[in-house]
Amino acid sequence: xxxxxxxxxxxxxxxxxxxxxxxxxxxxxxxxxxxxxxxxxxxxxxxxxxxxxxxxxxxxxxxxxxxxxxxxxxxxxxxxxxxxxxxxxxxxxxxxxxxxxxxxxxxxxxxxxxxxxxxxxxxxxxxxxxxxxxxxxxxxxxxxxxxxxxxxxxxxxxxxxxxxxxxxxxxxxxxxxxxxxxxxxxxxxxxxxxxxxxxxxxxxxxxxxxxxxxxxxxxxxxxxxxxxxxxxxxxxxxxxxxxxxxxxxxxxxxxxxxxxxxxxxxxxxxxxxxxxxxxxxxxxxxxxxxxxxxxxxxxxxxxxxxxxxxxxxxxxxxxxxx
Amino acid sequence: xxxxxxxxxxxxxxxxxxxxxxxxxxxxxxxxxxxxxxxxxxxxxxxxxxxxxxxxxxxxxxxxxxxxxxxxxxxxxxxxxxxxxxxxxxxxxxxxxxxxxxxxxxxxxxxxxxxxxxxxxxxxxxxxxxxxxxxxxxxxxxxxxxxxxxxxxxxxxxxxxxxxxxxxxxxxxxxxxxxxxxxxxxxxxxxxxxxxxxxxxxxxxxxxxxxxxxxxxxxxxxxxxxxxxxxxxxxxxxxxxxxxxxxxxxxxxxxxxxxxxxxxxxxxxxxxxxxxxxxxxxxxxxxxxxxxxxxxxxxxxxxxxxxxxxxxxxxxxxxxxxxxxxxxxxxxxxxxxxxxxxxxxxxxxxxxxxxxxxxxxxxxxxxxxxxxxxxxxxxxxxxxxxxxxxxxxxxxxxxxxxxxxxxxxxxxxxxxxxxxxxxxxxxxxxxxxxxxxxxxxxxxxxxxxxxxxxxxxxxxxxxxxxxxxxxxxxxxxxxxxxxxxxxxxxxxxxxxxxxxxxxxxxxxxxx
Ligand SMILES: Nc1ncnc2c1ncn2[C@@H]1O[C@H](COP(=O)(O)OP(=O)(O)OP(=O)(O)O)[C@@H](O)[C@H]1O
Ligand SMILES: [Mg+2]
Numbered sequence: 001x002x003x004x005x006x007x008x009x010x011x012x013x014x015x016x017x018x019x020x021x022x023x024x025x026x027x028x029x030x031x032x033x034x035x036x037x038x039x040x041x042x043x044x045x046x047x048x049x050x051x052x053x054x055x056x057x058x059x060x061x062x063x064x065x066x067x068x069x070x071x072x073x074x075x076x077x078x079x080x081x082x083x084x085x086x087x088x089x090x091x092x093x094x095x096x097x098x099x100x101x102x103x104x105x106x107x108x109x110x111x112x113x114x115x116x117x118x119x120x121x122x123x124x125x126x127x128x129x130x131x132x133x134x135x136x137x138x139x140x141x142x143x144x145x146x147x148x149x150x151x152x153x154x155x156x157x158x159x160x161x162x163x164x165x166x167x168x169x170x171x172x173x174x175x176x177x178x179x180x181x182x183x184x185x186x187x188x189x190x191x192x193x194x195x196x197x198x199x200x201x202x203x204x205x206x207x208x209x210x211x212x213x214x215x216x217x218x219x220x221x222x223x224x225x226x227x228x229x230x231x232x233x234x235x236x237x238x239x240x241x242x243x244x245x246x247x248x249x250x251x252x253x254x255x256x257x258x259x260x261x262x263x264x265x266x267x268x269x270x271x272x273x274x275x276x277x278x279x280x281x282x283x284x285x286x287x288x289x290x291x292x293x294x295x296x297x298x299x300x301x302x303x304x305x306x307x308x309x310x311x312x313x314x315x316x317x318x319x320x321x322x
Numbered sequence: 323x324x325x326x327x328x329x330x331x332x333x334x335x336x337x338x339x340x341x342x343x344x345x346x347x348x349x350x351x352x353x354x355x356x357x358x359x360x361x362x363x364x365x366x367x368x369x370x371x372x373x374x375x376x377x378x379x380x381x382x383x384x385x386x387x388x389x390x391x392x393x394x395x396x397x398x399x400x401x402x403x404x405x406x407x408x409x410x411x412x413x414x415x416x417x418x419x420x421x422x423x424x425x426x427x428x429x430x431x432x433x434x435x436x437x438x439x440x441x442x443x444x445x446x447x448x449x450x451x452x453x454x455x456x457x458x459x460x461x462x463x464x465x466x467x468x469x470x471x472x473x474x475x476x477x478x479x480x481x482x483x484x485x486x487x488x489x490x491x492x493x494x495x496x497x498x499x500x501x502x503x504x505x506x507x508x509x510x511x512x513x514x515x516x517x518x519x520x521x522x523x524x525x526x527x528x529x530x531x532x533x534x535x536x537x538x539x540x541x542x543x544x545x546x547x548x549x550x551x552x553x554x555x556x557x558x559x560x561x562x563x564x565x566x567x568x569x570x571x572x573x574x575x576x577x578x579x580x581x582x583x584x585x586x587x588x589x590x591x592x593x594x595x596x597x598x599x600x601x602x603x604x605x606x607x608x609x610x611x612x613x614x615x616x617x618x619x620x621x622x623x624x625x626x627x628x629x630x631x632x633x634x635x636x637x638x639x640x641x642x643x644x645x646x647x648x649x650x651x652x653x654x655x656x657x658x659x660x661x662x663x664x665x666x667x668x669x670x671x672x673x674x675x676x677x678x679x680x681x682x683x684x685x686x687x688x689x690x691x692x693x694x695x696x697x698x699x700x701x702x703x704x705x706x707x708x709x710x711x712x713x714x715x716x717x718x719x720x721x722x723x724x725x726x727x728x729x730x731x732x733x734x735x736x737x738x739x740x741x742x743x744x745x746x747x748x749x750x751x752x753x754x755x756x757x758x759x760x761x762x763x764x765x766x767x768x769x770x771x772x773x774x775x776x777x778x779x780x781x782x783x784x785x786x787x788x789x790x791x792x793x794x795x796x797x798x799x800x801x802x803x804x805x806x807x808x809x810x811x812x813x814x815x816x817x818x819x820x821x822x823x824x825x826x827x828x829x830x831x832x833x
Contacts, residue, residue, distance in 0.1 A: 180689035181681035188678060191667045198626065198656070198664045199678045199733075200647040258669060 007252040011267040018271055022278030029281055032158035038277035039270075040151060040160035040228070044069070044221040046269040047166055048240060049247045050173040051214035053265050056248055057177070058207055059190040059257025060115040062214045064104060066240035067126035072097045072222035074130035077139035077232035086146050094219040100126055101215020105208035115211075123241070130234040138231040150228025162224045169217065174262040186210065190257030247272055327390065329354050329517040330375070330406070330486050335384035337370055337541075339720070342712060344370050345541040347384065351534075352486060352517040357508065359532025359549065360521045362561055363752040364724025365710035366538040368521050369411050372490045375519075376401050376408045388486075399428065407484035411491045411521075411723045411750070412662055413475035417464035422446035424463050425478045449477045453496075454503045468660040469496045469612040469778075480507060487511060488519045491723065493527060494750045497612045497778040499817055505531060523724070523752050525554045537561055562754040577788065578602030581772040582623075582741050587632035590618035592796035596632070600741065600772045605763070607787030608776045610816045615796040616776045617659050620743045623774075624656040625649040636741065650679070653740030657730060657747055659776075665730045668719035672711055673700035675718050676732045703732035706762070708755055723750045731759065735766070742766065743774045748782060760786060780809055792816050 022029040029035075048065050055062045072093040079089035104122055108115045149161050177183040188196040189203050197203050221240075226232040251268035253260025272293070279289045328351035337345040345367045352358050360368050373379045375386060377395030385392045388404055395401040401408060415424050422442045423430070431441045446459040455473045463471060472495040479487060493501045508518060508531065522528055528535060529549050536546040537560045544560050552560075582600040587593060593615045600606050608616045621627045623634065625643030634641050636652050643649035649656070658664035666675050677684060677696050684699070685691050700714045707728040711721055718729060727750050734742070744763070748756045763786065767773055777783050783790055784807050792800040792815040800815040802808070 175688075175690070179691060181685040181691055182689055184674065184678070184681055184691065188667050188670070188674075191669050192663075194664050195667050198646055198658050200645075200650040201678075202645065202647055 008261065008264045008267065011250075011252070011264060011271065015267055015271050015274070018274045018278065022274055022281070025278050026281035029278055034277065034281070035274075036153060036158040036160055038273045039163050041277070042269055042273035043150075043160065043162040043166050044225040044228070044237065045240065045243045045247060045272070046266075047169060047217055047221045047224065048214075048244045049251075049265050049269055050169055050262065051210060051217045052244050052248050053251070053253055053260060053262055054173070054177060054186060054210040055115075055214055056245075056253050056255060057186050057190045057257060057260055058210055059193070060108060060207060060210070061119065061245070061255075062101075062104060062115065062211065063119040063241050064100070064123040064126055065214060065218050065244055066237045067123045067130070068097055068100045068215055068218035069222045069225065069237035069240055070234055071100060071126040071130040072219040073226050073232045073236035074134040074234045076222060076226060077134050077137070077234075080139050080141075080232070081137075086143055090219075090223055093222055094216060097215040097217075097219030097222070098212050099215065101212045101218070102208065104215070105211025108211065109204040109207040127234075127238070134232075134234040136234075138233045140231050142227065142230070146227055147230060148227070150224050150226070150230075162228070165220070165224065169220070170262065170266060177262055182206070182209075187258055190254075190259070192258075243272065328352055328387075329389060330519075331387045331390075332371065332375070333385050333387065335371070335374060335381045335386070337367075337374065337379070337381050340712075343541060345374075345381070348538065348541070348543050349546070350519075350536055350543075351546075352519055353534075354485070354515045354517045355512055356533040357512060357518045357520055357531055358534045358536065359528040360519060360536050360538065361523070361528050361557065362538035363710075364728070364750075364755055365722040366561075366752075367541040368538060369490055369722060370541075371538075372408065372410065372488055372519075372521070375406065375488055376410075402482055402484070405485035407479040407482040407487050409475050409479045409487075409489040409492050411494075413471050415463045415471055415474065418462055420460050420462055421450075421457055421466070421470075421474055422459040424474050425449065425459075425481065427478075445481075446477075449481050450474075452480070452503070452507060453477060453500050455500060467612065467617065468663070469500070472496055473500060476504065480511075484516065486517045486519075490521045491523070491750055492520070493522055493524065495746075495778075498780065498813065499611055501527075523750065523756075525557055525753065528557060529554060539563060558753050561752065564754075577604045578770060581637055583633075583635040583638075584623070585633045585635075587619065587622060587629055587634070589622055589629035589631065590615070590627050590796075593618050593622070593629075594797050596793075596796075596798050598791060598798070600774065602770045602772050603767050604789070605767050605773045605775055605787050607783035607790035608774060608793060609780070609783050609790050609812060610793035612778075613795075614793040614816065616793055617745055618796075619793075620656055620658075620745050620774065620776060623649070623741075623743060624654055626656075650737065650739075654743065655679075655734045655737055655739035655741070656743045657734040657745055659745040659749070661726055661730050661749075665733075666718050666726060668717075670718055671715045672704060672709065672718055672721070672729050673697060673714040675729050676700045676703055676714075676736060679733055679737050699736065700732075703736060704729075707732050708758060724752055724755065727751055728755065728759075735762070739771070741772045741774070743776070745776045746778065747775070748777070748779065756782075780813060784809060784812070 052062060052065065075096040076089045076093040079092050104119055107113055107118045153160050154164065177186065185196065185201045185206055188201060189206055193203055222236065225236055247268045248265055249255055251265030253265060275293055276289055279292055284292065330352040332348055332350040334347045334349065335345055336347055348371060350371065360371065362368055374381045377397045377400055386394065393404065395404065398408060416427065425446045426442055430437045432438055443459050450457050450473065453473050453476065455470065457470050476492050492504060511518065520531060529552060532549040535549045535552055537544050539561065578601050580599040581602050585597045587596040596619055610616050618627060622629045625645045625648050628644060641652050643652055662668065673696060677700055681691060684696050697714065704711065704714055709725050709728045711725060718726060731747060748759055751759060763773060775783060775786055788804050790802040790807055790812065791798055792812055794816055802812060
């Protein structure tokens with residue numbers, strides 16, 4: 001816990017530094033409208049990072065999130081093409097997302113295959129299905145209120161609607177993970193699956209659960225992203241898994257499972273958003289932006305991760321030696 | 323105390339973790355050809371001494387001398403290069419590697435630059451036979467029980483031809499037969515001039531095997547003297563600083579109606595037709611050697627292993643738990659034998675481990691954990707089990723072995739089960755705390771709890787149980803009633819296998 005608290009303090013410092021550097025790079029950076037744009041742009045990543053934190057805390061991983069978002073977007077589009085109302089289409093897409101997550105979870109939990117392998121497989125599978133059902137078409141023509149979700153702001157404020165959606169889910173997930181017995185069970189599972197099982201925790205159901213949550217929130221992200229892009233396509237959110245997993249790990253969640261907080265992930269998501277935005281304002285091309293973002297991430301992880309790894313190794317040695 | 327210059331010596335060694343001083347100016351001399359027994363309560367600092375010698379942690383003050391010259395080992399490999407072999411209290415194994423690979427890790431026999439597997443398997447097999455452990459050396463270690471893993475750790479140290487052998491509670495997880503063999507081997511090493519440090523909570527082992535005895539209390543040396551000059555009573559008094567409570571204080575409890583009824587239980591590969599009844603208020607001892615099937619029976623009852631055959635009735639109703647959570651709903655608790663693998667979430671604070679079994683019950687609407695209640699419950703049991711810790715938020719991994727065991731006990735007593743299965747509950751627990759645990763268990767029985775007690779500690783089973791079932795190779799071979807139990811006969815029944823007959827002329831029972 002101590003290490004984590006220090007990690008989050010460090011992230012807050014990084015966030016402050018990012019804001020300061022951004023302000024130096026462009027006078028426009030610290031304006032409400034710019035920050036609002038930066039935040040809105042990162043919301044799909046942030047939304048998917050919530051269940052991803054749960055998955056990783058359990059010691060699992062979900063590589064297929066980008067494809068599930070794509071599949072959900074394609075489902076939404078197909079429903080619209082069939083003339084269904086937007087509400088029904090959204091519900092259908094939610095069902096598809098949860099089903100896709102359930103399939104991942106069932107294979108991992110009940111067949112017992114490693115989640116890395118399973119979700120690499122379904123990454124290809126779900127994207128493939130999305131492409132088959134929607135092909136290269138882009139579906140547009142959404143109602144006005146729907147268009148507002150991705151880009152619009154709460155009237156009279158610079159707060160994006162998508163940020164409100166995120167905050168609502170963030171609160172639910174944070175309470176679930178850090179204050180309920182089911183959340184505690186996830187940490188137990190991530191640290192010592194055998195002891196969790198011996199303690200009467202239904203490990204398999206818990207793992208199924210986090211994958212279903214992952215699929216469900218991918219559907220939410222698909223709705224937000226489709227609205228943000230004003231078009232539903234089958235290639236929506238290709239490669240989304242990378243920024244999502246980066247945010248979770250940068251947020252201090254151990255990739256080996258068993259530790260981390262959603263607060264850390266929240267700050268990490270904001271850091272990512274502002275770094276990218278500041279670079280854009282400074283005229284850095286998207287390609288170069290990626291390089292800089294990558295460097296910042298690797299550097300932070302190396303700087304702080306080294307210290308943490310040493311600490312963990314020391315603890316681990318002590319643990320093993322009794 | 324002895325004329326010979328010590329091979330390995332600690333002088334004024336101190337160590338603190340944060341604000342807590344766990345060792346204060348400890349001196350310890352290990353002479354060649356002598357066994358030095360190190361004793362003390364749980365948390366007294368014994369394993370800390372071992373870890374300082376092994377170079378796993380660094381002392382804050384004092385020196386370690388090897389042949390008179392100050393040294394600091396940089397971990398196990400370095401210690402080994404200096405001729406010091408260490409058996410840790412919790413063996414660090416590589417679960418996916420084979421038994422043989424674990425024994426020879428980092429020093430595999432080679433031929434022409436490649437690992438000589440044949441030689442490695444053969445030598446490993448031979449080494450294990452020295453401890454009279456017949457284990458398939460090609461199995462991955464994760465397939466083994468804790469006793470076998472402990473044996474691997476011991477065998478690994480024995481095979482190093484070390485000048486100094488440090489053993490932290492080597493006998494707490496292996497059964498009497500292996501203990502006898504270990505002591506024979508130790509005697510041989512002694513004759514060869516090896517200096518040995520031996521840690522144990524068993525008074526007869528401390529005084530019987532040790533030539534010299536050092537007793538620690540709260541990180542200070544209280545006495546260091548020849549074993550011959552101590553009586554068992556004095557030893558205990560030095561350890562806990564007071565007279566111990568009586569061990570095995572099983573109160574006569576009225577045994578009520580059968581709570582658990584087991585018929586023809588078979589499964590887990592070799593358990594065959596085990597049947598017994600367990601009444602309310604009864605303590606049923608399950609005795610046997612390592613691998614006799616005791617833990618397997620416990621795990622079948624608790625829904626971890628699905629039996630092939632057999633029936634189980636709880637309070638007259640047929641029960642077929644298929645998972646621990648179902649078993650717990652039926653009112654069963656199982657304290658598992660391996661506290662690190664099956665028992666505890668080591669990075670959790672004590673509180674979270676203690677309450678893990680009842681967290682759902684401590685949660686209100688929406689599953690929110692009531693932290694106030696949780697803290698109170700954890701505090702109550704930490705006090706009751708006398709866990710030596712800085713508080714309920716101390717990380718469980720940083721507790722001493724015995725104190726971890728007490729947390730594990732708390733975890734399984736807190737659900738207040740109808741049937742409590744204890745698999746090696748007092749493993750690694752000091753005399754004082756052991757008496758306390760026996761008192762608690764006996765009290766629970768008196769209140770009507772039905773208890774199954776699995777233990778390698780024959781006096782413990784005999785002292786606590788109303789009835790003892792002896793198992794051998796998965797079958798029930800003998801039953802002893804409380805008034806008619808005979809330790810010799812019980813040990814014989816447990817050990818009398820064809821393999822034993824073939825290789826051991828006579829069987830010694832532990833004193
Ligand atoms: N990393 C740590 N942080 C804080 N306290 C620690 C740490 N490691 C050990 N301790 C404390 O040091 C004390 C001594 O522990 P040690 O393991 O040496 O006891 P021990 O004599 O071996 O006990 P046991 O008989 O139970 O094995 C304990 O109170 C333990 O909680
Ligand atoms: Mg110890």
